[in-house]
Amino acid sequence: MKRNNLKILAVIVLAASSLAFTLKPDRDAAAKEEIKELILTSYVNGAFNALDADAMRKGFHEDFAIYSPKGEAISKYPIKVWADGVAKRKANDYNPADVKNKWDHNFASIDVTGNAAQVKIELHNLGKHVYTDYLSLLKFESGWRIVAKVYHQH
Template sequence: MKNSIKLLAIFGLIAVSLFSFIPKGSDTTLEEEAVKMVVLESYINGAFNELDAEAMENGFHKDFAIYSAKGEEISKYPIADWVAGVKKRKANGYDPADEKNIWKHNFASVDVTGGAAQVKVELTNQGKHVFTDYLSLLKFESGWKIVAKVYHRH
């Protein structure tokens, strides 16, 4: 009986030691990875590298828009127009292997709080930093969706 208690105590200590290696906030880390995956599949690959309109439609909310300053006004480019442009470009002989069509990315920051997220992503093309994009995401019952973008063109 004493050996059984000692054995249980040893296993208990081992379990506590193993769980101490799990990073604190691992739920946040999992959500950050889920957000990055949506951005990678729908935005980086969908809108840029692969011109995959279906991936865009899956990862962007139907009310998504790109917002930019135009004088003192806000210009709004809706997702439906962007998807139509992607489909047209792909139909017109888009070559994903062409160097000018290869976009590299860097996740400069990913910030998740509950069901809201903000991603800062830097896009380079042919070795030049072209865009710094700020993507806002919300978590819906169906998962994370990109809902808005503002950006800086370098």
Template sequence: MKSNIKLLALLALVISLLFSFISKSSQQDEMEAVKKVVFESYINGAFNELDADSMEEGFHEDFAIYSAKGEAIDKYPIAEWVSGVRKRKTDDYNPKDPKNVWDHKFVNIDITGGAAQVKVELRNQGKHVFTDYLSLLKFDSGWKIVGKVYHRH
């Protein structure tokens, strides 16, 4: 009888550890998926490579940048931003010009189920320019950036 109880306890421990491992692995997969969208569509799409197509892929069509304007909220929709990126890319754009090279640092990534918040710092020519807070939601098609608030340093 005691050996059966010990065996059941051991089995419960093994199952618990297995679920814990699977859960951590799944969480790590989601973290990598979120980082990939932010890196490809935001950091490279909007800044380093000016890749408007990548932006359209990683940002939800209802995305906007929100900022305070007095007591009102100013809203910059994704369609306007993508249009500006396309125009800037067609102008005399040189990706090797230091002013066009943006370094980034993922400060924090917080995921709960199908919602995520990413804090990322952007630097240009060694100067900390932006601290951005990106909100993401997981759709059937994958993670999409749905909103941004920021601080300009």
């Protein structure tokens, strides 16, 4: 009888601890929402859908760069050059009604640890998966900022 009672107690403890783990609130939920909003405003809409260079400059840290391989070296594309190019494109040939200017996105993952975060976001254009981007963010006194990007073009 004692043996059965121990088994039942063990099952109850395991079930309770499993339930507690499942119901544990996401401590980083608020940070994830802030990060999503920043990326939607500064990146998805700033760099792609609305071509809003000012939103880019607010959401990206001034030392931000896109890092990509160039042979065995690393190529760096700074935010100033990118945002200036976005502003120029909007001034020259941007038509918001043109479907090629409509980018869809999917947040594949958002990982937050303290004041650091990593976001994997997939961008689609005209129904095709074009980019998988990895955005690194840091939280400063003024809030979250995007500090680096590496990507894969499909």
